[in-house]
Amino acid sequence: MGAERNEQLTPAEALRDYVGAFVAALASAGVRHACIAPGSRSTPLAMMLQREPAIRVWMHLDERSAAYFGLGIAKALREPVALVCTSGTAAVNFAPAVAEAMYDHVPLVVLTADRPPELHDVGANQTIDQQRLYGTHVKSFTQMALPNAAPPAIGQVTATARDAVATALAAPAGPVHLNCPFREPLIPAPGSPAFQEGAPPQAPDGTDAAAEPDAGLVERLARELVAVERGLIVCGPQDDDTFAAAVAGLAEALGFPLLADPLSQVRCGRHDTSLVVDGYDAFLRDAAMATALSPQLVLRFGAAPVSKPLLTYLEANGDRRQIHAGVAPNDPALTGNENIAADAAAFCRALAAALPSPAAAHELAGWAQAWLHTSERATAALLGRVAEESALSEPGAIVDVLSALPDRATLFAGNSMPVRDLDTCLTHSGPDVHFMANRGVSGIDGVMSTGLGVAAVSHEPLVLVIGDLSFYHDMNGLLAAQRYDMNVTIVLVNNDGGGIFSFLPQAAGLTTDGAQAGFETLFGTPHGLDFAPAAELYGLPYRHAETRDGFREAIAGSLAEPGVQIVELRTEREANARLHRELWSAAATAAAKVIEEPEAVSP
């Protein structure tokens, strides 16, 4: 057939065959979900994706929310998701989520429709320069050819689709961009593509041959680590399910305390958490404490921890050996001075295997005991203070949510305050759930859509704890909640503005300056919004908690019902800052006793 057949094709048939072959190749490479925003120029992609049985299409009206929703699906399933939009600013609206995907290592295949070359630079509608639109925030950019159904073109487009998915998945994963020009007519002929040539379908392979650690390096490191008395393991955000058990085993083999970020999946769960230090964010704020607990060596995994006191502590100990292991070469070094490019879980297992067995090792050293006792006392004091708080509060809300979560649920924490409160309140005996957040760029934008995207494919309940600015920013994302089945409780912590600024020098600087009004204008930014109408707009059940008991009831009620529900609680920014200072002070006082009077706290 080939060229002979091709000569007889109408433009609509050629369009169908070319785009159809592309979409089939995406599907065979592992793309099972596509988020599409409506548009005219993107018609060939939208229609062929909808005809592809292996791909589920999710429709969205705001491209910004659409892209974050796709990011959520990709994060939940750890597989590549396609985003599709028309030309012009539609494509630009994808950019925030694309940046988050780049820095959070999430595979996305971004398909932007474009006008053909002859409509560029002539003032045509919805036509912008889309070449390298996302700059350095994608792993690769491909300018697609105009559709052409000759066999070499079909072969090429098939290969392009497979390469794009492979690039998106290769560790560290991330977004790729394919810009797709189309000429009219834009409607593909009915039916399936006439032929699909090229390599047979293959499943995506997310593993990387380079992920296994070098055996010699591991053996040498094992010999060195055995001699380390004051070693620490720090686990930042990561989402490999097998990592927690692996790093817990390594910690046991080394006798090192395990400082586990709330997003590391290591702080709590079914693995051994006996070496997990959960209170460091509170007690490392105390400079004397941080100095007393100065390490000799730090083993680091995952992305940058949420805790600023921990980051400051690591930076202050920048002259100590800090080793970071992971597949992402651009994972946070901060003060990490050695990088080992390897799969983190595999590295932990190999290193643990190369060490003397725990039984043969020394008893848990005073060093590890000091960390664990300090943490235990600090956390008990802090959570005791939270438990006393009968009024609604932001830490109280996190504690109550953690108590209410069923097994296998997901807690998605908003940026700014919620993820920090989670860091403060999550203990090593916390629930066996998955903890998520957007920590690639840590923006407050797109959080709601990302959470909804996760819930749309996870089939398990998800609780999203989100501040009012972040809720407002991505309110358009709630349309998906009305459209698609998912089981989500949105805990809207409404302190009428930017709560985190009350903790920054801006607050002190401007308020002592007598310029409270200036602070409120530039940073506090109260909006005065009552969000009940937002729930009504999207037809979502809404509960407003007035008391702490009422909040607990609202959470339980929401978790017992399907669909997306909003539970709002109001807090005050000033009171919240005050309470946090009390919590940290209680933690520091309790912790100081461990260091000052170690005998008083021996187990």
Place this chain on the structure above:
Amino acid sequence: MGAERNEQLTPAEALRDYVGAFVAALASAGVRHACIAPGSRSTPLAMMLQREPAIRVWMHLDERSAAYFGLGIAKALREPVALVCTSGTAAVNFAPAVAEAMYDHVPLVVLTADRPPELHDVGANQTIDQQRLYGTHVKSFTQMALPNAAPPAIGQVTATARDAVATALAAPAGPVHLNCPFREPLIPAPGSPAFQEGAPPQAPDGTDAAAEPDAGLVERLARELVAVERGLIVCGPQDDDTFAAAVAGLAEALGFPLLADPLSQVRCGRHDTSLVVDGYDAFLRDAAMATALSPQLVLRFGAAPVSKPLLTYLEANGDRRQIHAGVAPNDPALTGNENIAADAAAFCRALAAALPSPAAAHELAGWAQAWLHTSERATAALLGRVAEESALSEPGAIVDVLSALPDRATLFAGNSMPVRDLDTCLTHSGPDVHFMANRGVSGIDGVMSTGLGVAAVSHEPLVLVIGDLSFYHDMNGLLAAQRYDMNVTIVLVNNDGGGIFSFLPQAAGLTTDGAQAGFETLFGTPHGLDFAPAAELYGLPYRHAETRDGFREAIAGSLAEPGVQIVELRTEREANARLHRELWSAAATAAAKVIEEPEAVSP
């Protein structure tokens, strides 16, 4: 003082002096408005801008809406507006409006705060590569130095600010990007900058020396044009207030019909509109008519006209001489085969002056009479049909809005259907108001915020006619309506989805295919939203018109009251497409009579 004094400065004082000098230079170069979204890293810019008395600060919580609001101010005042945000995805959210500004030639000075170099590529929070973030969608990119108060640095930052504003203003105007890294501490010392050196303050100069047309070229062209019998003038979107009278004078001197886009400010107003052809969008849809009215030469001004039939007509006559005059070298050529780089109004005046005076010229030729009579009949038939329509309809809404507008008001038309309906229904005897839209990229995003930005500084009533998808997309922009004084009537034309797609082949293709469901899913995209709660969320008065009389009353009522008000009318996408086909058919039938039986319509 200089170096000696500088040695004694604290970091907060150096920060104040450096950023203060920068802000003072922006103000002296003509920046009077800054739109700021809250953030921590941007603190130095936000605080020094607020201290600068010559600059008004507008606070916004969603950077996407903030940037479009700033675009609206810049469009209304034709002067540069500063945008300020913190690092990370905040800056990425500015990107859609930046692209619109680039293609719509609107001066913006985009200031993105950034982390200092040592926090890049180490996994720090809210840190992305912001170098050349907006790619080719800005006229220039500048990576600012870290603050430093030594006199050479102050001189440099002052020059940088002036250069940025000058670049933004130079014709064609557009956005510039300055990426501003800051180290902690981020709070400038109290007070004003200690010194500001460099050139004295100067007002911005938006004119371009190259804008005056070449005299020899004008004389030669005048000689050539006198011999042209079937000449046309086509005016696309532009916003120079002096252009309408200039081009009307040229048309009179040449005896050429004037095809004026609704956004050209030429179709109606206080200038002579006797040569204005207002019905071309309807009657040029008829291929026989378009052929009968084939021109010998076309003079073109402004951006690409909204009317697709007109663009098709110009393209079909691509072998005729088409001359485009304007300062923007990338103004739409489409099939224009000559470009004259000159200020359009100046060019019209010079050319008119070089022509024989109109009295000495021949009587209005049959050619011009044919256009004018055709247009008159077509428009009368079309608007007669709209007048008959007692039910609510999209063209009826535009007609009723046009009747209700007070002098000096602004009509801001949303993209997709409203701007096209304006094209259909606006006659040469229309109101003396300003017509605006976002036609740089013609996106449906950011339309509401742009309109609100215009209204915030224009001190005159503004009516924004917007479709439901566009309203939904930028709903966050309504927060500004609650915060700032402005007088706006938002006419929300709600047809529950993408109305324009009912006019495209997608509708026919999918519906004849029996795939109406597929059409609705991918293109119609009904959302089922009732927008009354959106008005409630922002505390805005809301009127829902059920009848055409009710709609007229609602518009009159809204225009009589201050503040921002929403008037919603529901229409049906299918009925709307049908009505439009009837209108075009009525226009074509009436127009055909002029060509077929010219004697029947002689004046």
